[in-house]
Amino acid sequence: MCGIAGIYHLETPKPVDPARVAAMCDAIAHRGPDGHGVWAAPGVALGHRRLSIIDLAGSPQPMASADGRAVLVFNGEIYNYRELRQELKTLGAAFRTNGDSEVILVAWQRWGPDCLRRLNGMFAFAIYDLEARSLFLARDRLGVKPLYYAPLSDGSVAFGSELKALLAHPLLRREIDPLAVEDFLTWGYVPDERAILKGVCKLPAGHSLLLQHGGPLPPARRWWDVSFADRHKGRPADLEAELLHMMRQAVSSRMVADVPLGAFLSGGVDSSSVVALMAEASGRPVRTCSIGFDVATLDESAYARKVAERFGTDHAARTVSAEDFDAVDELAALFDEPFADASALPTWRVCKMARESVTVALSGDGADEALAGYRRHVFQHGEDTVRALVPQRIRAPLFGTLGNLYPKADWAPRMFRAKSTLLSLAGDSAQGYARSIAYLAPEAREALYSDDFLRLRGSYRAEDPVIALMRSAPARSGLDRAQYADLKVWLPGDILTKVDRTSMAAGLEAREPLLDHRLVEFAAGLPESMRVRGGQGKWLMKKAMRRFLPDEILYRPKQGFVTPIAQWFRGPLAETAREIAGGAALARTGWFDTRRLSGLVESHIAGTSDHARLLWQLLMLDKALTRLDSV
Structure with a gap:
């Protein structure tokens, strides 16, 4: 696990100052505290920060090939590298x-860009080919590892593992994209x-880029x-x-x-x-770690302890105070871009705790997406059943009218929060799902924006790309x-942005x-009834794990x-x-109706509404804007 950065001149191979790339790497030094290096040639420079995990002393980067014709900087891990190494040896390669x-x-x-299909791992890397004078950038299948890039005014392209690396380059423009603000207000x-x-x-x-x-x-x-x-x-x-076999292999x-x-x-x-x-x-006890909270309704540590005892792990647990608001500035700085998933704070806590005893930690992230584990997947499955029974020409006016009339009741028990479901049923499957996963519905955003921002945003709506993606997906059903x-x-x-930055x-x-x-591809082919059944997501996975885990772990509410x-x-x-409004x-941007914001703030503080x-x-957006202005 590391950080990478570099500069490549598209137009002519102008000299690149290695010190500039070194500064970009220094901006992401936290990603690689164990080593660093910069390599430069006419028109290109590559930089690397290393967190040593495998071959601790023998794989410094940037790394040149044995024949000197290619140079690599790489962030991530290739899990099948031993098998690939043996295959390449049989083809005459020496290491x-x-x-x-x-x-x-x-x-x-050996294989050029087709090598990507042979790599099983998480990665973002850059390879410069000295003969072709080309730069190849690639990112892993599911986006575990990040890679930013930007064309600059001098004809070069700068790239790096985080936006911080690009911000260290003096030619990077600092102009906010209003469409990104619309995206952020919609998705968080x-x-x-x-x-x-x-x-x-x-x-x-x-994706890759040549x-x-x-x-x-x-x-x-x-x-x-x-x-x-299929x-x-x-x-x-x-x-x-087969699912259990794949899970065993993956672990x-x-x-x-x-x-x-x-x-x-x-x-x-x-x-x-x-x-x-x-x-x-x-063959030895697994090291595990968990954190609990001093507020009973937020604390899951008892379940973690039961699992640790069941498998005899070397378990470390810590109870922390839920009152950790002093870390908000530091948390926001981890992401550069605005990021509003509040679970980033406890995720960061557990990462820091884990680092006290280990350098690598396995997580359970991804199963919900691959195997339909979110409550919204169960709802989507049920709503599509209704859509199949009631024609669109009836659903749109019926449920649309009911949804508009139904009061918004986020404070009420879940069974009484029907507004979102009714409005979701008014649209097709893709429209309904996009609405259901949005932090803020279109009409709620419209009410917040100023007239000036509405002109900047134009006809763009953040839901549109998601709806288009769903409609063109290689898929059979709404689920x-x-x-x-x-x-x-x-x-x-x-999810992966949160885990990458906090870890x-x-x-x-x-x-x-x-x-x-391979597990994700297999799960995508499972019949719907083996993903969602009886109001439960991840049905087949839970069934497979019953030989290992008790029902109180497998079937308790998420x-x-x-x-x-x-x-x-x-x-x-x-x-x-109050300062936000x-x-x-944020208030100085002129993007929002400040009177409307003030009203929302005061109603929340008074306890008459929940706008948390x-x-x-808005706080995370304000922190990001402040930081971008200061860099």
């Missing part, structure tokens, strides 16, 4: 190191198709996709056995490391499953399309075995990390909330 970095180099020289993060700054791009998951001197900046090329178009055939018992392959390794353990289905399979594969959108948008934009800030490598691409932001904004952060950087999630979004 000087024992790590996975050189395997990528040799594979690139800026999806990979856009960045908060105009002109900055994120290489999408499963840059050549004298050529224009080309579009990214997709090299991997997941298809929900269904596996076979007895449920056979599919269950064991991610247990290879030359440094201490452990796992996050929340006591939920996914992390407990990973720990169970780690314990099965390990398929919902999962496809989650894998393509939500997973890299929210890297702690100097920890996080690995997600349940996002092994909770996840919770941060008490509603209480914060009525207490220690009340004045901060009145005097902070919106206030958290």
Whole structure:
């Protein structure tokens, strides 16, 4: 796990100052505290920060190939590098190191861009080919590792693992993209198709980019996709056995490391499953860690303790105070772009705790997206049943009218919160799902924006790309399309961004075995009834894990990390909330109706409404704008 950065001149091979790339790497030094290096040639410079995990002394980067014709900088891990190394040896390759970095180099020289399909891992890397004078950038299938890039005014392209690296370059424009603000207000993060700054791009998951001197900046090329178009055939018992086999393989392959390794353990289905399979594969007790809260309704530590006792893990647990609002500034700085998933705070806490005893930690992230584990997947499955029974010409006016009349009641018990469901049923499957996952519905955003911002935004709506993606997905059903959108948008934009930034800030490598691409591809072919059944998601996975885990772990309501932001904004952060509407950087943009914002703030502080999630979004946007202005 590392950080990479570089500069490449598209137009002519002008000299690149290595000190400039070194400064870009220094901006992401937290990603690689164990080593650093810069390599330069006419028209290009590559930089690297290393967190040593495999071949601790023998794989420094930037790494040149044995023949000197290619140079690599690489962030991530290749889990099948030993098998690939042996295959390449049989084809005549010789190796000087024992790590996975050189395997990528040799594979690139042997197979070119097709080497990507042979790599099983998480990665973002750059390879400069000295003969072709080309730069090849690539990102892993599901977007576990990030890669930003931007064309600059001197004809060069700068790239880096985080926006921080690009911000260290003096030629990067600092102009906010208003469409990214619309995206953020809708989703709580800026999806990979856009960045908060105009002109900055994120290489999408499963894409590559080939840059050549004298050529224009080309579009990214997709090299991997997941298809929900076909269904596996076979007895449920056979599919269950195959799923379990793939999970075992995914876990064991991610247990290879030359440094201490452990796992996050929340006591939920996914992390407990990973720990169970780690314990099965390990000859020594697995190291696990969890955090609990001093507020009973937020605390899951008892479940984590039961799993730890069941598998005899070397378990470390810590109870922390839910009152951790002092860390808000530091948390916002981890992400550069505005990021409003409040679970980032406890995730960061557990990463820092894990780093006290391990350098690599396995997590349970990804199972919900791959195997339909979210409550919204169950709802989508049920709503599509209604859509199939009631024609669109009847649904649209009927449910649309009812939804508009039904009061918004986020404070009420879930069974009485029908407004979103009614409005969702008024549209088709893609429209309904996009509405259901939005932080703020279109009409709520319209009410917040100023007239000036509405002109800047124009006809763009953040839901439109998601709806288009779902409608064109290689899929059969609404559930398929919902999962496809989650894998393509939500997973890299929210979940994996959260885990990458918080783990890297702690100097920890996080690995997600349940996002092994073979497992994801297999899960996409499961019949819907083996993903969602009886009001339960992840049906087949839970069935497969019953031999390892008790029902109280497998079938208890999903909770996840919770941060008490509603209480914060009525207490220690009340004045901060007022500043958002009145005097902070956000208020000075002129993007929002400040009177409307003030009313929302005061009603929340008074306890007559709950606008905590919106206030958290606005606070994170304000923090990001303040930071971008100061860099």
